[in-house]
Amino acid sequence: MGLLLMAPAGCGAGAQDAVSERLGEVFRQAHAAGFNGSVLVTRGGAVLYRASFGMADQQRGSANVDATRYLGFSVNKPMTAVLVFQQIEAGRLSLDRRLDGVFPHLVSQPAAAITIGQLLSHTSGVEEIISAHQDRRITPADLATARVANTGKVAYSSSGFVILALVLEAVSGRSYAQLFDEQLRVPAGMRDSGLLRSGEEVPGLARGYRGRNGRRELAPLGLPPEVMEGAGSLYTTTADLARFDQALRAGTLLKEETQKLMYTHVTDDRAYGWSLAEQGGRYFPWHKGSFRGYAAVFVRQLHRHEMIAILSNDEEADMLALRTAVLRLLKRDAAGR
Numbered sequence: 241m242g243l244l245l246m247a248p249a250g251c252g253a254g255a256q257d258a259v260s261e262r263l264g265e266v267f268r269q270a271h272a273a274g275f276n277g278s279v280l281v282t283r284g285g286a287v288l289y290r291a292s293f294g295m296a297d298q299q300r301g302s303a304n305v306d307a308t309r310y311l312g313f314s315v316n317k318p319m320t321a322v323l324v325f326q327q328i329e330a331g332r333l334s335l336d337r338r339l340d341g342v343f344p345h346l347v348s349q350p351a352a353a354i355t356i357g358q359l360l361s362h363t364s365g366v367e368e369i370i371s372a373h374q375d376r377r378i379t380p381a382d383l384a385t386a387r388v389a390n391t392g393k394v395a396y397s398s399s400g401f402v403i404l405a406l407v408l409e410a411v412s413g414r415s416y417a418q419l420f421d422e423q424l425r426v427p428a429g430m431r432d433s434g435l436l437r438s439g440e441e442v443p444g445l446a447r448g449y450r451g452r453n454g455r456r457e458l459a460p461l462g463l464p465p466e467v468m469e470g471a472g473s474l475y476t477t478t479a480d481l482a483r484f485d486q487a488l489r490a491g492t493l494l495k496e497e498t499q500k501l502m503y504t505h506v507t508d509d510r511a512y513g514w515s516l517a518e519q520g521g522r523y524f525p526w527h528k529g530s531f532r533g534y535a536a537v538f539v540r541q542l543h544r545h546e547m548i549a550i551l552s553n554d555e556e557a558d559m560l561a562l563r564t565a566v567l568r569l570l571k572r573d574a575a576g577r
Contacts, residue, residue, distance in 0.1 A: 256288065259573040263289035266565045276449075277535075277552030278308055280478035281566060284545045285486055288570075290478070296446035296553065298456065309432060309445045309475045310551035311461075312536045313529030316474035317401050319484070321360055321513020322493050323408055323419050325502050329495065332411040335360070335512070339403075342410050343380045350388040356407065358391065359400040360513045361506035365391035369399045370467055377466045380406055394507050398471040401513075405470025416469050428487035430480040435473045436465035442475055446553035448533015459533030459555055472529065481538050481549035489545065503542075519567055528559050537563050544574055 267279055267289075276294025280287065292304040327333040335357035340346040351366060358364040367387045369378055383403065405416040412419060417435050425433055436442065450459040465473045487493050494502070503511045503525050510516060514525035519541070526539040537559040539548035548566050550559055 256286075259569065260289045262569050262573075263566065264291065266562070266569065267291055267293065270562060274451075274554070275552065275557055275562070276304060276554050277310065277446075277550065277557060278304055278306060278478045279551075279562075280306075280482055280547075280549045281570070282482050282485070282547045283570070294553075298447075298449075304446060304553070306479065307432065307444060307477060308551075309442060309477055310536065310553055311436065311445075311448065311472075311529075311531070311534040312474040312476045312481075312538075312551065313468070313472040313531045313534060314398070315476070315481070315527050315529040315536045315538050316468075316470070316472050317529075318514050318525070318527050318538070319420070319424055319474065320401050320404055320408075320470045321502060322488070323416075323423055324356065324360065324404055324513070325494055325498050326423055327408060327411055329498055333407070339383065339407070342407050343383060345380070346383055349384050349386075351383045351386045354388065354391070354403075356404070357506070357512065359397075359404050359407075361510050362394050362397050362400060363392050363506065363510075364397065364400050365389050365393065365395065366397060366399055366403065368397065370402050370471075371399075374463045374467055376464065377469055378402060378406070380410070394510060398468065401471035402467075402469060408470075424484075424493060427492050428480075429483045430476065433474065433476040433480040435469070436475050438464045438466060445475055446534075448553050448555065450533060450555045456554070461532055472531065476551070478549040478551055481551075482547050484538075485540055485547040488540070519571060526563070528563075530555055530557075530559070535559050539563055539567070541567065541570065544570065546570055 271293040278292040281289040292306055294304050296302045296304045296308050333356055337356045339354045340352035346352045354364045365388045369386045408419055409416055448459045449456045515527050516523045517526055522543050524541045529536040533555050535552045535555055535557040537550045550562055
């Protein structure tokens, strides 16, 4: 599935050039202030703005380009949510399915009553169990000793999505990596995305940096990426995030009614696997990701058919400020101002 390089419906070339120039000014100023990375903004499948800034690898002198791959970390979570809802469509899961209904050994354990919906909405109350096992991926056996408290209250949890990856494997009989590849990456045409693996070099992957004492230095990942499976082992490109957006819009990955369920408000700013934000009285799904050396944001402004993908190989990049600036420009442009 390729990007459609055409003018958006109802938007003349001059108007498109104007919004592109305004977006360009936002990112040129951001780069002057230290932003490094790639950005892609689309409306209705048409590219409004695309650019890359800074260095992918300072030592080798290689620049970030449109095809540069970045670690997306928690931008992985909405993709895991899509995989879960595919299993719901297939009748293998439901939002109220308890963990002891997937893993019988959890009966009478604290994690037994946690539901799929609670894991997706960060309301499960499960401890950050992956923090206790930073040398390996957790297993279903580890869930038997997991502590659970304040179920029903929002507490952001990467462990919840690692657990969801285990659930997906249990109900499908396939590995999370197989599901990601067969059920999401290939159908969406995300040819430059994948899951990071220990000891494997990813061609075209930007090196991650952080600021220290006024200098930009490498930021080692410091743990096996498999530890974050389901929650943050993703690498991707801005174009592949646009393809993910298009595949959702086309109904390739999930039915429209299933997507509406996925975007249901569970808490003020959370749906199932997605964050929710408001602009002009309308809510839209989005997610950010940041960890050692990288930052990312992915936005789907549904009613205007817009997509924003910003990927950076600097962990301090202010993705929320950039997201807000782009959304304001797009809103003004759509209103003809």
